[in-house]
Structures are given as C-alpha cells and as structure tokens.
Amino acid sequence: MAHRLEIGDQFSVEVSAGAHLLDVCEEHDAPVPFDCRGGACGTCLVQVVTGSSNLSPITDNEEIMLEELGLDSRSGELRLACQLQVLGPVRLRPVVDRSDPDPTRGAP
Numbered sequence: 001m002a003h004r005l006e007i008g009d010q011f012s013v014e015v016s017a018g019a020h021l022l023d024v025c026e027e028h029d030a031p032v033p034f035d036c037r038g039g040a041c042g043t044c045l046v047q048v049v050t051g052s053s054n055l056s057p058i059t060d061n062e063e064i065m066l067e068e069l070g071l072d073s074r075s076g077e078l079r080l081a082c083q084l085q086v087l088g089p090v091r092l093r094p095v096v097d098r099s100d101p102d103p104t105r106g107a108p
C-alpha cells in the first residue's frame with residue numbers, strides 16, 4: 001500500500017509502506033540534507049508536522065543523538081530522517097532545508 005509523504009511545502013510523493021525515508025529522499029532529491037546516514041550527526045533532523053504514529057519507532061542511535069542535541073527524544077516532534085521508515089501518511093519539515101538560502105530560518 002502506498003502512502004503520501006510530504007516534506008516542506010514543495011515536496012510530495014507516494015511511497016510504499018515501510019520505505020526507508022533516506023532512500024526515498026535520495027531517489028527523489030527531497031529537500032533534506034544527509035551526512036553520516038547512521039543517526040550520529042543530526043544533519044537530517046526533521047520536524048514531524050503530522051503523522052508521527054506513521055513513522056518507525058525511535059532507534060537507539062536516534063535517541064542518543066537527539067539527547068546529545070538537547071532534544072526530547074520521547075516527544076516524537078523531531079526525528080532523524082536517516083533512521084525512519086514511513087508506515088503511513090506523513091508530513092515533515094526539514095530543520096535545515098537544502099533549498100533554503102537561509103538555513104537558520106526555521107531552526108528550533
């Protein structure tokens with residue numbers, strides 16, 4: 001079954017349930033920056049606008065990284081895109097938008 005994935009105001013795509021967000025973003029050139037791809041740098045931090053229950057549970061790497069960033073890993077509001085699988089409709093907003101000329105705008 002396919003689900004709608006929206007990132008920011010400009011990006012929208014249908015993805016298969018269980019799709020890895022990192023793969024989807026790279027395949028479709030989504031506006032989410034990645035670096036380590038392993039939950040260890042925080043570059044891919046995204047805000048979950050809607051559909052937090054439609055994302056895979058937090059991983060150990062993700063929990064550690066969010067805590068290191070001083071974020072509440074239990075709220076589900078901020079997640080690491082490289083660690084996520086999409087399980088249903090989701091709307092996300094990158095904290096650092098690759099297409100944004102002012103990357104400080106929208107930072108938490």
Ligand code: FES
Binds near residue numbers: 034035036044082083
């Ligand atoms: S790319 Fe480094 S934490 Fe996701």
